[in-house]
Amino acid sequence: MTARTQPPRVLVVLHDVDDNLNELAEPFAEAGIRIVMWDVQRDPEGAPAVDALEQFSGIVSLGAYAGVHEEAQHPWMTHEKRLMQRALELRLPTLGLCFGSQLLAAAGGAAFKPSPKSEYGWTTVTLTPEAAADPVIAPLARTADDGTVEVFHYHDDSHELPEGAVLLGETDGIIEAYRLGPAAWGLQFHLEVGLATQLAWIAGGRRAYERAGVDPDEQAERSHENYRRYREQAHAVGAAFANEVLAYSARAAVREGRG
Numbered sequence: 001m002t003a004r005t006q007p008p009r010v011l012v013v014l015h016d017v018d019d020n021l022n023e024l025a026e027p028f029a030e031a032g033i034r035i036v037m038w039d040v041q042r043d044p045e046g047a048p049a050v051d052a053l054e055q056f057s058g059i060v061s062l063g064a065y066a067g068v069h070e071e072a073q074h075p076w077m078t079h080e081k082r083l084m085q086r087a088l089e090l091r092l093p094t095l096g097l098c099f100g101s102q103l104l105a106a107a108g109g110a111a112f113k114p115s116p117k118s119e120y121g122w123t124t125v126t127l128t129p130e131a132a133a134d135p136v137i138a139p140l141a142r143t144a145d146d147g148t149v150e151v152f153h154y155h156d157d158s159h160e161l162p163e164g165a166v167l168l169g170e171t172d173g174i175i176e177a178y179r180l181g182p183a184a185w186g187l188q189f190h191l192e193v194g195l196a197t198q199l200a201w202i203a204g205g206r207r208a209y210e211r212a213g214v215d216p217d218e219q220a221e222r223s224h225e226n227y228r229r230y231r232e233q234a235h236a237v238g239a240a241f242a243n244e245v246l247a248y249s250a251r252a253a254v255r256e257g258r259g
Contacts, residue, residue, distance in 0.1 A: 008057035009034045015064030022192040027238030032150035040076035047079055050086050058093040058245040061100025067157050068102045069110045081107045093244040098155050102188030108162030108180045116165040116173050119153035120213040125176045129170040136185050139236035151189035191234050195227035204254035
């Protein structure tokens with residue numbers, strides 16, 4: 001395969017084995033994008049160098065049990081944040097999910113803070129008017145009921161809004177979705193997580209749910225009720241992000257004389 005026909009590649013950063021790309025993998029693959037995984041725990045040497053980030057046309061940062069405030073304990077976190085900062089400079093399409101959203105905010109200079117309320121399971125997010133015109137979040141906005149969407153959470157941490165970022169969604173003062181610069185998005189919720197993983201998290205995190213005042217059995221029932229629509233929403237947002245990746249790859253090809 002020649003350089004001219006090489007498909008675009010997306011770097012997916014995996015922090016813990018029980019949160020992978022899930023529902024977002026299919027729309028990426030359908031768009032012809034190659035998914036390259038970096039497992040920070042089991043393959044710490046597999047990280048791309050910051051100055052080699054141009055080999056990718058996008059980055060997705062997944063959830064993690066670690067918190068942004070614990071960076072000193074996790075060398076991979078410092079490196080990943082530098083990758084994100086370089087991605088912001090390159091205007092490389094970047095998507096952060098839960099922890100990934102928090103780390104992206106930190107890369108953009110925002111301060112960490114505990115979430116005003118721990119969010120476990122299904123919660124309601126109110127989308128801002130800007131969400132309807134956003135190239136990645138618009139598909140989610142189109143499925144909103146009275147401007148709100150039901151999404152799946154698992155977090156205790158939050159962050160301030162990075163300077164210059166556009167708020168796209170919030171819940172009672174919690175930043176749930178934002179765009180940073182022209183090509184980076186943070187989602188505090190787990191849009192990538194499908195029914196099987198949701199049920200596994202609920203089963204394994206019953207005590208955390210109960211400490212947060214959330215009934216895990218009720219949440220499992222809601223997962224069964226919501227899974228089909230949530231999968232469709234994930235696929236639509238994944239396809240929209242894939243379009244950003246393809247557009248970036250096409251521009252890079254022109255710059256490099258491959259187009």
